[in-house]
Amino acid sequence: MDRAEKIGLTLALIMLLGFFVLVVYAAKGLKIDIPTCITDVEPFQQGKLIKHADKRYELHILAKMWLFDFNEGATQIKLPVGSVVDVYVTSKDVVHGVHINDTNFNVMAIPGTVGYLRVKFEKPGVYHVVCHEFCGVGHHAMEGKIVVE
Amino acid sequence: MRVEGAIRFIILSEIVFPIVLLIFGIYHGVMQVLYRAGFIKAESFLGIDYYQGLTLHGVINVIVFTTIFIVGFSNALVMYALKKPLREKVQWIAWAMMIGGTLMAAWAMFTGRATVLYTFYPPLIAHWTFYLGAVLLVLGSLVPFFFDWIPNAIAWKRENPDQKIPLAVFGTFVNFILWTIMIVPVAVEILFQLLPLSLGLVDEINPLLARTLFWFFGHPVVYFWLLPAYVALYTILPKIVSEKGKLYSDPAARLAFVLFLIFSLPVGLHHQFTDPGITNTWKLIHALFTFGVALPSMITAFTVAASLEYSVKVEHPELKDSKFYWWAFLPYFKMEGLKWLFPFFFSGLILFFIGGITGIINASYNVNLVVHNTAYVPGHFHTTVGGLVLMVFFGMALYMIAKLKGTDVKFKGLAMISPYLWLAGQMIFSNAMMIGGLLEGWPRRTNSGLTYLNPDSPFYRPDWEGYALFSVIGGVIMGIAFLIYLVPFFATLLAPSTKESTIEFPFAEAYHDEPAPLLNNLRTWTVAAIVLAVLSYIPPLYDAAVRGVFFKSPAYIEKFPVPLKQLQQSKKEEPSGQEVVRR
Numbered sequence: 001m002d003r004a005e006k007i008g009l010t011l012a013l014i015m016l017l018g019f020f021v022l023v024v025y026a027a028k029g030l031k032i033d034i035p036t037c038i039t040d041v042e043p044f045q046q047g048k049l050i051k052h053a054d055k056r057y058e059l060h061i062l063a064k065m066w067l068f069d070f071n072e073g074a075t076q077i078k079l080p081v082g083s084v085v086d087v088y089v090t091s092k093d094v095v096h097g098v099h100i101n102d103t104n105f106n107v108m109a110i111p112g113t114v115g116y117l118r119v120k121f122e123k124p125g126v127y128h129v130v131c132h133e134f135c136g137v138g139h140h141a142m143e144g145k146i147v148v149e
Numbered sequence: 150m151r152v153e154g155a156i157r158f159i160i161l162s163e164i165v166f167p168i169v170l171l172i173f174g175i176y177h178g179v180m181q182v183l184y185r186a187g188f189i190k191a192e193s194f195l196g197i198d199y200y201q202g203l204t205l206h207g208v209i210n211v212i213v214f215t216t217i218f219i220v221g222f223s224n225a226l227v228m229y230a231l232k233k234p235l236r237e238k239v240q241w242i243a244w245a246m247m248i249g250g251t252l253m254a255a256w257a258m259f260t261g262r263a264t265v266l267y268t269f270y271p272p273l274i275a276h277w278t279f280y281l282g283a284v285l286l287v288l289g290s291l292v293p294f295f296f297d298w299i300p301n302a303i304a305w306k307r308e309n310p311d312q313k314i315p316l317a318v319f320g321t322f323v324n325f326i327l328w329t330i331m332i333v334p335v336a337v338e339i340l341f342q343l344l345p346l347s348l349g350l351v352d353e354i355n356p357l358l359a360r361t362l363f364w365f366f367g368h369p370v371v372y373f374w375l376l377p378a379y380v381a382l383y384t385i386l387p388k389i390v391s392e393k394g395k396l397y398s399d400p401a402a403r404l405a406f407v408l409f410l411i412f413s414l415p416v417g418l419h420h421q422f423t424d425p426g427i428t429n430t431w432k433l434i435h436a437l438f439t440f441g442v443a444l445p446s447m448i449t450a451f452t453v454a455a456s457l458e459y460s461v462k463v464e465h466p467e468l469k470d471s472k473f474y475w476w477a478f479l480p481y482f483k484m485e486g487l488k489w490l491f492p493f494f495f496s497g498l499i500l501f502f503i504g505g506i507t508g509i510i511n512a513s514y515n516v517n518l519v520v521h522n523t524a525y526v527p528g529h530f531h532t533t534v535g536g537l538v539l540m541v542f543f544g545m546a547l548y549m550i551a552k553l554k555g556t557d558v559k560f561k562g563l564a565m566i567s568p569y570l571w572l573a574g575q576m577i578f579s580n581a582m583m584i585g586g587l588l589e590g591w592p593r594r595t596n597s598g599l600t601y602l603n604p605d606s607p608f609y610r611p612d613w614e615g616y617a618l619f620s621v622i623g624g625v626i627m628g629i630a631f632l633i634y635l636v637p638f639f640a641t642l643l644a645p646s647t648k649e650s651t652i653e654f655p656f657a658e659a660y661h662d663e664p665a666p667l668l669n670n671l672r673t674w675t676v677a678a679i680v681l682a683v684l685s686y687i688p689p690l691y692d693a694a695v696r697g698v699f700f701k702s703p704a705y706i707e708k709f710p711v712p713l714k715q716l717q718q719s720k721k722e723e724p725s726g727q728e729v730v731r732r
Binding site for chain 2: 001002004005008009012013016017019020023024026027032033034035036037038039042043064065066089090093094095097099101102104105106107108109110111112113114115116128130131132133134135136137138139140141143
């Protein structure tokens, strides 16, 4: 191994380690984490929006062929600006993907399992919810909207 | 080295058949961009549904084309490097399994019985011929490795006990060892989960377990596509640049291959960062290993650049002291000798540079939340498998058919234009996809022209229009580039033979070379790779099989929002109803 190779290898290692340290800092320090294994919430059969306190909500999203059920069949819900929402996701049938656009909420909906992430809606506006996993012929028309005012 | 008869036919068909199939694969690629942008506002076009076409695009391009071409290319490489003939019987068995499997799966896809995309996530289920065809294809691709190349390599080693195995064979063997290991989990998924469900032997499936087994295979497989291109970068590219060209370092190349063997497998969870049911500590560990597998690509980037520099400078001694100016003297558009192949490699390398960096973004754990399943992801992998891999395969395919046909490459000028045009198209397409996905959340795998990019739809998202338009421009340019490539390809294939049929490769010697017994001990590295893969997968598989999944799911087909069983029962009760649904 000549000198140039050694320098190149060292730089590559430093760069990759640097990236990894930043990722871990963002996850554990800034609490921007990804879904983990949920064992204490069972998969639900219906969407539900529960208000726990002022601007503190729990949202159960049921993805199904071919809509998002946010609250007893409703595909649209309203939330006040600044709401902190614990969002749980499951699927009634096949695999769906739940992406609340303009947020970091991006979780797969897999039947028999529950996915979870917390979202804070800091800006008013319409947050489109898009299904991004192929779930059948109606996949491109999965309806879901969160209005924050 | 002369080839004739059956072996010549088999290798030739393992190159021609996948490229002919690509005509369908790339046609559906062009159709995708038109549908997605709303240029075609329909469920289907010419009898093929959007999602059916997407399945064909994915399965043909990255499962069938890659696998069969890699077997053909590797057959030729191993045969020439070891100077040992191949066994006809073994090759015929492999050929029949691969072609037979392909035809089975193709029937299911073309008849609309397997619209499940190339990831075939249950509980969506396809016709059993799709799964059995896939199993036959991958098992057939292993036959030459075990029954032809390994015996030949053992015999070679006996005759040359003091030499290390040629680098081309070393890289090919690492690739097929990886391929063998990664096939185990996906074979378990297909044979024990999907096939029984498809045949109606069982009623339910654990979809998360199936996904986890799939991605145990589904990420390493990208290295199965990539490593043959790396073999060509290391062993052939220096000789394309200059007849006196050399590989910068042989041990560095072997180190890169060994690192791929170890780190390619424990990384699949980075496709499941957003999946429920799997503890995120294990996702983080897989993220770390994914960063590890970036290392051999960085080593390769160094060694390839150094080999290019050496090979240019040996031809242009006046550039001896130049730091960057030598880049201007690479054979970007020269026809003599093998230099016509350089545009393929160069276009591929540029794209792979982008593919590597964007891949690190995907692998970055929480950063993945921004890009997961958006158009960013296909934007990324079209620069890897649709970049370096495809460009090197196109170049080598043309080179090999000329040798096997005993003729010269026809229309070399067109052959040199096509990779540059592809590079331009791919840059425009992947840029549009990546930015649209990253900034605006434009989803992948979605017929967005019907809803999101349809001004008459309540789902209309005007902010995605510009990205969609550029993806069309890029996609159409790539389609044209492929058509241009087909001209020299078929002209060479159909040209009369003027010389004898041969297989030969311009293997470069190494500039730095030394014995590296530790690196060459593939047995030890294989054991290490298996141990690491198993250890890194026991906890997530336990999560997916037991902890994270509350109940199993019945099968569905893509057309109806009720389980398949229920659908079949209600059809039986009303025999006079609509078409009988069978899968």
